[in-house]
Amino acid sequence: MRSVAEIEALLEEVKDPEIPVISIRDLGVLRGIELIGNSVEVTITPTYSGCPAMDMMRAGVEDALRKAGIRDFKVKQVLSPAWTTDWISAEGRRKLLEYGIAPPPHSADIRALKGKSPAVACPQCGSTDTELLSRFGSTACKALYQCKACKEPFDQFKCH
Amino acid sequence: MTREEALFRAVLRMGDNNLVLGHRLSEWCGHGPVLEEDIAQTNIALDLIGQTRNLLTYAGELEGKGRSEDDLAYLRGEREYLNVQLVELPKADYAFTIARSFLYDAFHLPLQQALTESRDEHLKAIAGKAVKEVTYHLRHSSEWLIRFGDGTEESHRRAQEAVDELWRYTGELFVPDEAEELLAKDGTLPKLTDLKAEWSATVDRVLNEATLKRPADGWMAGGGKKGVHTEHLGPMLAEMQILQRTFPGVEW
Known part of the structure; x- marks a missing residue:
């Protein structure tokens, strides 16, 4: 089982597909990583309601976890609190x-x-x-x- | 009508308003009068359709019959759409598109602002995102209406004609149906009559700056909220739904 910090480091490779230099963590889209028993729960939030890059970012998270050998995970999308450029x-x-x-x-x-x-x-x-x-x-x-x-x-x- | 039924209906309506207007704006894609406006309208359409996805997904959950956002968008007929008639009118010329967006945005912004204080946590979260997007929409449509109204003789004439033509479709925005009335009582939705004062002030301010005249209130169209629409919604839905109707369940 990996630690939260290790998972965070591994998700650093998930970039915004429209701005491929910035990771979802730098963008503020990655809201949380939780270890629940043997399962990993990653929480993300959309930038804009209709941001078409969201599905790709979600798929990016799933790919990164799978590549690291993590099978038991869930990617959860939340709307609140609402994302801000801050x-x-x-x-x-x-x-x-x-x-x-x-x-x-x-x-x-x-x-x-x-x-x-x-x-x-x-x-x-x-x-x-x-x-x-x-x-x-x-x-x-x-x-x-x-x-x-x-x-x-x-x-x-x-x-x- | 139970509170659950009312909430389903009200959330569905908010989704339908945004979806239908979003589709009308998307018709400018590749046809904008200038490149920047082509991009602006498609961005605004994207915001509206994104908000629709959140709303229709929620409506489907409230209904509890397992209908997804796509089922609700693509598999309902014209009479099951609960949007106001204002948003379904054809896009016409750019003055008309801008004037229609302005009249809707001036209603949509105070609605979203009020919903950020709704007692319904889900609506509150959706509004928390939408409110900033809609602020940009209103600014965009206001600026263009002012530019047209206070522009050339021709742009002024077209903008005034658009506002005159659209005026009779604005009444419906502020007449609550049974569901909206019920939900305004417990603080889930704002009172539509309260939103009217703010809408009216925005309209006066912008029309005045645009040197346009506010039309007199006369006969107002209605019926959209009950599923009775103009002859324009059917053909629009036919185009929007053709893929799902022809190939049921098709995915990208």
Whole structure:
């Protein structure tokens, strides 16, 4: 039987299929690992209600457990408490930026919720002279920006 | 009507409203007026259909007859759909699509906000996720309605015509049926008349900024909540359901 820490390490290889550099733990989708007798129970939560990547993440968890020889497991999906971008780890935010996606503002920043977004820095050149092109980007969780300094368009993980 | 029956009906209706509007918005996929809007509408459709999945799964559990979210979505006929008529009207032009979304979003947001305080834990959890999504939807439809209303002569004309045409379908949103009345008494659902005040304030604010006129209240359409629909829902369901109807039980 493996420990919770070992299982957590093994689930590190399960990535968000849309952003393959960030693990489900960094994303905050992995909510818990419990050992009940000889069984492992993994709890995950969706980012958006209609996130099509959820089924793939669930399958990823199941594959990772099976590959490690764990047969007795259950993957449980919960809605509450509702996922928020505040659960993305510091490591996750760093990886997003490196990947070319501006990390989300903190939801406690009321400007983000009121629609008056604080300045979003370009992940390419760092300039804050950027412009929102569309609140809806390539996936449900991202908005589309363009940097006025280096002209590069980029995705921003939006506050949620 | 027992409380369980009422809850099944009310949850089913919320799912149907979102599913039908989600399907109408998905019809813009590949046909959006500009690329960004094509993507926006499909994202919003995805949110609505995701919320539908949560709601219909819950409805199936409440009913206790073993019907899944897919059974409820794909194997019910037109008269068994309980959505308001507002959401089933054809997408028409972009001004119409935006105006319809706006009138629905302005109702949907306070509904979800109220449901985050529902005494039903399941509805509360679903709303806890949906509320942030719907905030984005309302912002999107408001901004576009303002842009159209306060835009060119042509965009103003089309936006005003859309609002005028849609107005008679907004009444139904706020007329509770027996199930909704019952559930408002014990704090499972908000009172629809309470939501109306907030809807009305949002509508006034946005129409005013869009330089559009609020139509006078006249005759209001109804019946959708009882399963009586316009001639448009049937053909829409035929298209949406054809795969499951032709190949029962087919899976990806």
